[in-house]
Amino acid sequence: MSFAPGTRVTVRNDWPEAKGVKVHIRTPHFVRGKTGRIETLIGEFGDPEFLAIGRKDAPKRALYMVVFDRADLFPGTNAHNETMTADLYENWLEAAP
Amino acid sequence: MSGDHHDHLHTHDDHAPVGATEPRPEYARLERAVRELLIAKGVLTAEDIRKQIELMDSRTPAMGAKIVARAWVDPAFKARLMANAKAAADEMGVDTSNSATVVALENTPERHHVVVCTLCSCYPKAILGVPPAWYKSSAYRARTVKEPRKVLAEFGTSLPEGTEIRVVDSTADMRYLVVPMRPAGTEGWSEDRLAALVGRDSMIGTALADTPKN
Incomplete structure (x- = not known):
C-alpha cells in the first residue's frame, strides 16, 4: 500500500492507550479519525511503537507528511488559511472515502 | 470533570495536562539509575556522557x-x-x-x-x-x-x-x-x-x- 501526494487519507480512530497495555504511540490525539491529504512520502523508518519498547524486530513502515486544514481538526475555532502537518506511519492511515 | 478542586486531590489524574517544564523528581531518579547502570555495565563511561553534554552545549x-x-x-x-x-x-x-x-x-x-x-x-x-x-x-x-x-x-x-x-x-x-x-x-x-x-x-x-x- 502506498499513497500518492494529494491522496485524501483518514487517520485511524484507534486508541491503543485505552486498552490498558503500555504503548508508545506517536499519532497525536487530535488527528485521530480526521481526514487530511498526503503531502509527501518521507521515507521508511522503524515503527516507533516497537522501537520504544526495545524490540529489535520493528518493521519498517512508510512515513508520510499529512496535511490537515486546521478548521477540520478544531471545529469552531477561527482557522482561516491555517494548515497543520503531522508525520504519520502508513499503518495509521486509510484511504478516505 | 468537576471544576471544584477543593474537595479532593487527584495525585494520578490521567487527564492532567502532560509536559510540565520542570522534570519530575521520579524522572530525575530514573535518569540517574539508568545512567549509573550504563556506566556500571560498561556500555558508556562518565567521560562519554560528559563529552556528549559538552558537544550539545557547543551547538x-x-x-x-x-x-x-x-x-x-x-x-x-x-x-x-x-x-x-x-x-x-x-x-x-x-x-x-x-x-x-x-x-x-x-x-x-x-x-x-x-x-x-x-x-x-x-x-x-x-x-x-x-x-x-x-x-x-x-x-x-x-x-x-x-x-x-x-x-x-x-x-x-x-x-x-x-x-x-x-x-x-x-x-x-x-x-x-x-x-x-x-x-x-x-x-x-x-x-x-x-x-x-x-x-x-x-x-x-x-x-x-x-x-x-x-
Missing part, C-alpha cells in the same frame, strides 16, 4: 544562521539545503552524523511555517543546539496547534491574513528547520552580516528574520 543557533544566510545568497546551496538539509549542513561544517533526518521548510509570502513537537520536544539540535524552555512547555505545544496566529502575535509576529500559517508537528523521524524570508533592504550584504539577522526563533518559525536597522 548554537549561530550555526543555523550561517546556513540560512548561505541559502539567501547562493541559490545552488539553497537547492541542496531544500533537497537534503543534513548534507547541506555538513557542507557548512556542521556535524549532523548523529542527528535524525533534517528537513528545511522555506517561508514565503504565501506560506509561513512554525514548528512544534506536540508529543515531546523534537528539535533540530544538531543545527540549533538545545531548544529553548518555552519550546518544551505544554502551553506552547498545546496552543500552537489550537491558536497559532495568537501564539505568533504573542511572540510579536503578525502575518498578513493572506499568508497561510502551516503548523508543522514533529511527530516522527524528521527534524524541521525553518528558512525565514530574507528581509528587504539587505541587497548586496555579506553572509556574515546577513547571518546576524537570523535569530533562533526565526528558524523555529515563531519570529521573522530581523529587519536591518539604519
